[in-house]
Amino acid sequence: MPAKHSRPGFIATADGVELFYRDWHPQGTPGNGRTIVFVPSYSLPGDMWAYQMLSLARQGFRCVTYDRRGHGRSSDPGGGYDYDTLADDLAALIDALDLSDVTLVGYSMGGAEAVRYLTRHGSTRVARLALIASTLPMLAKTPDNPDGIDRDYNDAFLHDLTTDYPQWLADNARPFAGPGASQAMIDWIREMALRTSHQALFACNETVNRGDFRNELRDIDVPTLIVQGDRDESNPLELTSQRTARLIPNARLVVYEGAPHGIFLSDAARLTADIGAFASA
Structure with a gap:
């Protein structure tokens, strides 16, 4: 059953989940009219892309984002x-809006979703891929990934998530956003x-920590831009983007000196x- 619009601003997936989306395409604005689809971070809705989307829409791009299931205004299906x-x-959104020649931009966990979209659904509708501070190719420490993040670190996060998530956010928001972010901006991210x-x-979180895209990345067949800060404490550069750039054919890595994980805010x-x-x- 194909995805369809269930009501204005929402599409319904094949399993009945309603996904909220934003589609900013100013009429009469000069520009090349190309489409950029933004996939949000773990824990955040599509609103996180507001500052990129507003600027790029004013330049004539059609800018689309959405709230992952269980996030923002989308359904919480369990x-x-x-x-x-x-x-x-993601495919349901792209198909429902009949998008083509897409630049697909994924941040953090959203980068892995974008890659899985391409390997699962192909690149007929997607012309370019941008991976921003992504979790790729693999975060977890295993015998064949000895430099990965130890399970104890993730267990500590899950303890905080299930006992006092607001305090965890308060403790970690500043390192995420960087020293230049205003307190109001940090409060906005925490509220989302x-x-x-x-x-x-x-x-x-379990999905991210089980993710292993080391073989899958070799199958990406579109030009790829990879962007990450060298002070990313969540997804260390040498564990993620540097390895991803070596695995994807036709990939270009751009490193922002001094940038934290929340590069969409800090830079x-x-x-x-x-x-x-x-x-x-």
Whole structure:
């Protein structure tokens, strides 16, 4: 059953989940008219892309984002937080809006969803891929990934998630956003994260930590831009983007010196310009 519009601003997936989306396409604005689809972070809705989308829409791009299931205004279905289903949700959005020549931009966990979309649904509708501070190719420490993140670190996060998530956010928001972010901006990010379903947070965390895209990345067949800060404490550069760039054919890595994980906030203008230039190429 194909995805369809269930009501204005929402599409319904094959399993009955309603996904909220934003589609900013100013009429009469000069520009090349190309489409950029933004996939949000773990724990955050599509609103996180507001500053990139507003600027790029004013430049003439059609900018689309959505709230992952269990996040923001989308349904909280109680399941479907594996990468296959999440990639199918992204496909439902792209198909329902009949998008083509897309620059697909994924941040953190959203980067893995974008890759799974391409390997599961193909690149017929997608011309370019941008991976921003992604969790790729693999975060967990295993015998064949000895430099990965130890399970004890994740267990500590899950303890905080299930006991005092607001305090965890308060403790970690500043390192995430960087020293230049205003307190108001940090409060905005925290408020969005606090609206996310706890079940979705728990299940998506497990999905991220089970993710292994080391073989899958070799199958990406579109030009790829990879952007990450060298002070990313969540997804260390040497564990993620540097390895991802070596695995994806036709990939280009851009490192922002001094940037934290929340690069869409700390280096908003530079990131917007880099995405715009890549989408125009």
